[in-house]
Amino acid sequence: MATVNxxxxxxxxxxxxxxxxxxxxxxxxxxxxxxxxMFAEGWANxxxxxxxxxxxxxxxxxxxRMIQPQLAPVVGKRAFREEFARPLFDLVPDLHGTVExxxxxxxVVYIELRLEGTIGRRAFTMRTCDRITLRxxxxxxxxxxxxxxxxxxxxxxxxxxxxxxxxxxxxxxRRPK
Amino acid sequence: MTIQTEDxxxxxxxxxxxxxxWNTQDLDAIIELHTEDSVFQAHAAxxxxxxxxxxxxxAFAGYLALLPDIxxxxxxxxxxxxxWVLESTMTGTVAQAxxxxxxxxxxxxxxxxxxxxxxxxxxxxxxxxxxxxxxxASKQTYLDSMLMQRQLGGE
Numbered sequence: 001m002a003t004v005n006x007x008x009x010x011x012x013x014x015x016x017x018x019x020x021x022x023x024x025x026x027x028x029x030x031x032x033x034x035x036x037x038m039f040a041e042g043w044a045n046x047x048x049x050x051x052x053x054x055x056x057x058x059x060x061x062x063x064x065r066m067i068q069p070q071l072a073p074v075v076g077k078r079a080f081r082e083e084f085a086r087p088l089f090d091l092v093p094d095l096h097g098t099v100e101x102x103x104x105x106x107x108v109v110y111i112e113l114r115l116e117g118t119i120g121r122r123a124f125t126m127r128t129c130d131r132i133t134l135r136x137x138x139x140x141x142x143x144x145x146x147x148x149x150x151x152x153x154x155x156x157x158x159x160x161x162x163x164x165x166x167x168x169x170x171x172x173x174r175r176p177k
Numbered sequence: 178m179t180i181q182t183e184d185x186x187x188x189x190x191x192x193x194x195x196x197x198x199w200n201t202q203d204l205d206a207i208i209e210l211h212t213e214d215s216v217f218q219a220h221a222a223x224x225x226x227x228x229x230x231x232x233x234x235x236a237f238a239g240y241l242a243l244l245p246d247i248x249x250x251x252x253x254x255x256x257x258x259x260x261w262v263l264e265s266t267m268t269g270t271v272a273q274a275x276x277x278x279x280x281x282x283x284x285x286x287x288x289x290x291x292x293x294x295x296x297x298x299x300x301x302x303x304x305x306x307x308x309x310x311x312x313x314a315s316k317q318t319y320l321d322s323m324l325m326q327r328q329l330g331g332e
Contacts, residue, residue: 069321101305103262105255110262112305112317127220129303129319131264145264145303145319147221152323 025106031137032104035059036111039132043097043113049089053081061140068144070152091155092117100127107134122154185256188308192254192261195306195313200248202241208234212312221322233316244269249302260307267302267320271295271329298328 038059046052057077066074066084074084089095095117102111109132116125128146132139191210198206208230217233218226219240227236240247249265300320307315 069324103255103257103260103305105257105262108255110255110303110305127319129220129305129317131303145301145321147320147322149222149323 028106028134029104031107031134032102032109035109035132035134035137035139036099036102036104039111040099043099043115045096046089048093049081049085052089053077053085056080059138061135061138064139065141066144067142069146069148092119092151094118108132109134117151119151119154124150124154126150185258187311188258188261189254189256191308191311191313192256192263192306196249196251196263202245202247204234204238204241207237210313212309212314215312215314215316217316217318219318219320221318221320221325243271243273244298245272246270249304252301259309260305263304263306265302265304266299268297268299270297296329298325300324300328 038055042052042055046055060077060080063076064080066080068074068084071084074080095115097113097115100112100114102109104110111130111132113128113130114125115128116123118124126146126148128144131141131143131145133141195207195210198210211230211233213230214228215230215233216226216228217236218224219236224236227233247267247269249263249267251263251265253264255262302318302320305315305317305319306313
């Protein structure tokens with residue numbers, strides 16, 4: 001897991017050690033380990049929304065469900081691409097993330113991820129803890145626990161980004177919760 | 178193969194004691210379960226990390242003063258050999274006026290408000306707890322502070 005443990009953690013007070021969990025089978029742990037490595041690679045330096053989605057696509061179940069603050073749940077690979085990734089990378093083209101820590105318990109994986117990007121001239125950092133539920137080695141659900149205020153504040157202080165941000169929000173408001 | 182150790186049982190017991198200490202708002206009992214070099218960070222609203230037992234205690238005291246009836250209702254608990262992860266719903270009643278920074282995603286503005294006393298907050302929360310020598314060495318808390326701000330009237 002060089003990708004994960006070699007992440008060069010500096011900001012986090014926690015260690016970047018991987019963890020096994022009580023109740024994990026060897027197979028489940030191996031699946032989690034593989035998934036986290038893929039996740040770390042996908043977030044390390046995405047080129048754009050579509051290459052980002054292309055990377056993740058084989059690792060999602062068709063009906064994958066994504067739950068995150070400020071946005072309605074996103075269900076399915078197409079929705080992930082069109083309603084989550086494209087608006088996000090449109091707003092933050094240089095968005096990237098570093099896995100700082102992870103833990104697995106059966107089919108559930110927790111990943112602590114440091115996200116960094118720039119909106120206008122405003123750089124921001126925020127940290128998220130994602131809970132991924134795997135089925136047959138592919139994600140069936142992702143719940144993101146994070147405080148999105150660093151991103152929203154960067155938007156608020158970068159007026160040129162407002163149209164893109166409002167567009168993404170309006171798109172979200174149109175969708176059923 | 179199932180990875181199940183005596184350590185994980187001990188950590189499960191520690192998690193229960195730690196949760197009880199928080200849900201009875203007993204600061205001494207909470208901090209007694211921390212290592213001297215504990216670190217704590219709430220990843221919300223730009224909260225700085227607290228490093229060292231005294232700083233962690235001060236940070237926790239601030240939360241308990243703000244939300245004297247703070248409670249973490251467990252939704253799921255995952256225990257490992259040197260850690261646990263708790264998903265909970267954090268609730269509490271705001272006991273003091275606080276300044277929150279409101280950011281309305283629709284209108285895109287930032288404003289400071291000084292209100293919230295008596296408001297009830299209820300937010301999903303996840304704690305990643307690392308354990309060393311039978312004590313809490315690190316507590317990383319993730320929650321959506323914007324949701325809390327909305328509940329405090331900070332939009």
